[in-house]
Amino acid sequence: MRLQNKHIVVGITGGIAAYKSASLVRLLIKEGAEVQVVMTPAAKEFITPLTLATLSQHAVVSDFFDRRDGSWHSHVTLGTWPDLMIIAPATASTIGKMAHGIADNILVTTYLAMRAPVLIAPAMDLDMWSHPTTARNLEILAQDGVAQALPAEGFLASGLTGRGRMQEPEEILEQAVAMLTATTEKLPLAGECVTITAGPTYEPIDDVRFIGNHSSGLMGISLAEALACQGAEVHLVLGPTHLRPTNPHIVVHPVMTAEEMLAAAQETFGRSSIAIFAAAVADYRPEERVSGKIKKERRGGERMQLTLTQNPDIAATLGAQRRAGQYLVGFALETSVDTSAAEGKLHNKHLDAIVLNSTSDAGAGFGVPTNKVLILDKAGARCDLPLESKAVVAEQIVDFVLKHRTQLV
């Protein structure tokens, strides 16, 4: 199964070759892909949404909103979900709309929101195919570098006059496989597994209250996105936050407490070549979790005491279990740029590098969309980064890891 875990949007437009899209969807699913079909209104004249929904096991999207309950189909979500979009057949009309950004149906709107590569299989009659406007529109798409068009002359090689005919589903499948393997194989972290901890932990006092902190999870999520972009299979162990990554190669393991975070991180740590501990883990938890809600009267008086017990240190626990070839990165959140405290954590937790951020730097640390960090490694390298968005900081941390882990080998 060459397309295992791949997400593919198949766009179908209104041409006679639309009937072949059913075979294409079947072939993609046979190779392990998850397929979401998006149709133009005209495509429904050639093949029923029911056939495609049955084959793909997903309701077909063909309108901006669902007529039954009025809910919106988000072209933005459709644009971030897949690894590849295939438009087959792509009529002259749809190619023209794509080239000029005429987003008057959900398929072209999805194309304009698409972050993944796009493969189009044109299909039209010979006159339309030969028209200079069609050629120019295909040229615009090629120049934009967003869509790759298959030659619409599948039968020419066999001597038949078939110019303009859509390539066979088997040929489209092979091109899709080639595009998807080409994009992941050449990336530096292709085939590697990474574990990241991120966000806060909530340590329950009773059923409605907890001890927590202001971490939003954004720094760790940004690292997950940056590592997934380098081809890694990323496991993100994420404390309570409403934020989520968008890259489909990131597996989120939602947790609440430090103990749950350690258990989830243990699951993938052993097979990870890189682990990054960006979570703000509570060092202590209430010794007792009261069931229900603690009543003011029950505890009595103006003072109430909570007894806390130490939580496991996730970075230190996993650092002690590390094996050769793993590269471990911790974070240190300090109230000043205190390199000796950060270096202490680097050594005590058996890490290779530590990312120091300080609450004394404006725009750094918790809850803000930016960060300012100093990376230190155990060989003495220092990398002082300016204030940037957490996405940019994450990319720079990943660059540091890629450079310095090879130097260790």
Ligand code: PMT
């Ligand atoms: O989530 P954001 O709002 O984007 O904010 C990002 C951040 C400020 C949370 C992040 O950049 C950060 O600094 N994370 C580490 C915060 C922290 O708890 O630092 P620390 O110095 O207390 O811990 C040192 C290291 O040990 C960290 O890698 C931490 O994840 C780890 N640790 C700490 C305690 C514990 N019980 N288990 C741990 O794994």
